[in-house]
Amino acid sequence: MDILLGVLAIVVVLGLAFLMSNDKRNINYKGIGIMLVLQVLTTWFMFTTQIGQAIINGIAAGFNKLIEFGLEGINFVLGGVEVGEGGVFFFDVLLLIIFFATILSVLTYLKILPSIIKYIGTAISKVTGLPKVESFNAVNSIFFGQSEALIAIRSQFHHLDKNRLYIVSASAMGSVSASIVGAYLQMLPPQYVLVALPLNMFSALMIASVIAPVRVPKEDHVDVKNVTNDRSIFEAMGNGALEGGKIALIVAAMLIAFIASLELVNWLIQLAFAGVTLQQILGYALAPIGVLMGISPSEVIQAGSVMGTKIVTNEFVAMLQFQTMLNDMSVKTVGIVSVFLTSFANFSSIGIIAGTVKGIDSEKAVSVSGFGMKLLVGATLASILSATVVGLFL
Template sequence: MDIILGIVGIAVILGLAYLFSNDKKNINFKSIGIMLALQLLITWFMFATEIGAKIINGISAVFNKLIEFGQEGIGFVVGGFELQEGGVFFFNVLLLIVFFATLLSVLNYLKILPTIIKWVGGLVSKVTGIPKIEAFNGVNSIFFGQSEALLAIKAQFHHLTANRLYMVSASAMSSVSASIVGAYIQILPAEYILVSLPLNMFGGLIIASILAPINVPKEEDVVDVQDVSTEKSVFEAMGNGALDGGKIALIVAANLIAFIASLELVNWLIESVLAGVTLQQILGYILAPLSFLMGIAPSEIIEAGSIMGTKIVTNEFVAMLEFQPLMETMSEKTIGIVSVFLTSFANFSSIGIIAGTVKGIDGEKASIVSRFGLKLLFGSILVSILSATIAGLFL
């Protein structure tokens, strides 16, 4: 029954994307079928095979070890505070972003990440039929934030049509930065965070290929990637990475203060009119049908829907922090589905980040992004639902 429900859920998601497609005649169903099959294969391999489980455990162990190293640095700087579970969130979780951003910067300077992204992107393009620059951007978005991912292809922007611009923007919004993954793992189970990364990459390309199909002639399918690393030494890369990580940590902290406080304000206003009702409960009922199709048990769909809705109107960190204490009372399947859903940048604030980045690259293209901003969010939400539904099939 769960499998049938999951298949229906996937069909509904793809159907919604098809309904709002701006060019139904040019949808490449073969490419979409291949990517959907890859999503199913990856999830099955990670969740249902011994080798996949060992790979996830191995990657989790690496992240946990890196987190230990990061906490050593944090402990030295804020040694007057006791860093323990349930302690100061900014110190326990957000400052880890500084260390992970430093590692990414060094790997980028040493050309290790660019090489991996280039070859994996080329493989994805060859297997799926997605144009090279869009495939590269999809892989790039796994490692870097929305702004950095788009900056890497800024030399290609003058070639991007509206539909191609939609696809690269959708990839950036549907994924998460590797520099933040360490912080996520401190809140939610690592295996679900890690499996969501490839699922979201392919999901972003699938949904964008339906909503805004692209057809690039072979002679124009050339990768011209901008090298965004300007550091002259590994020490400069470390310094710049640390500064970037610090900025991200402060931005996340500022957003958490603003969104959580605003959420409390909105709930106070709602409760003054409807006693005992919160925005989260309203969102839970709105998203209940989709939660059911994703494979969440009927007894948990309202709570799960409220968490997912909170993520859409605020951000993933706010939702993760609300979800963390609820996990003790929820089934493992629901925990996995909701965790995968939460692992993306699909929220209202991301529209401004994407539009602002594009404006900095090409002001003319920024007006195009602004026009399809809500459609970009809609597509990214569908990606999160698709990834979570597929994960639910194997839980």
């Protein structure tokens, strides 16, 4: 029964994307089918085979070792600061972003990451029939944040029409940055965060390709020669650390603003309806799709409230809320919700992406602002799709 509900959820998600499509005749059904099969095979391999589980455990162990190294740096700077029981979120979680951003910057300077991303993107392009720029950007979005992923393809921006611009923007919103994965691993079960990275890449491409179909252009290439301006490994380390520090402060500022705003909204709601919160309203609103995704009816309201919180605020606010529920929910619900939360699909991302595109090409920023809500809906459908596929194997 759970498998039938999951299949129905996938049909519903793709059906909603089809209804939103602006060019139904040119949808690449073959490519979408291939990506869906790749999603299912990836999840099956990771969750049901010993080799797949060993890979996940190995990657998780690697991240945990990197977290240990990062904590050494944090403790050196803040070792004398007295903190209460439970620690301080900014110290224990957000400051790790600095170390992970430094590693990414060095790997980019050494041309290791750009080469990996280019070849994986090229392979995806050949298998699915999508243009190389869109495929490259989708893979790039696994490692870098929304702004950085789009900036990496700035030299190709003049080739992008409205549909292609939608796909690269959707990939950026539907993924997460590797620089903050370490922070996520401190809050959610590692296996679900890690499997969400490739699944979200495929989901974002699938949903975006249905909503905004594209054809491979005659000139289809990706240039990764000038992906960094760093002139030495030490400059890369310094710039990476500064960028990581900026991200940590931005996340902290957004958490303060969103959590405080959420409390304000709940206070206003309770003036009219005592005992009712925005989270509860969102929980009931998302309950139908939550049941289809495979969440138990007894847990779907709580799970829906977390998913809704992520959409209207950001993933960190929702993860903090979900952290308190982990021990009280089933393994399946924890897996589904964790995968859903591991993406940038929320209202604030619309502004981030529009602002980034404006800095690259002010004319195309107008298009992004015009399809902003469609972008959020598409990215949310992609998160639902990834979470549903995971639920089939839990």
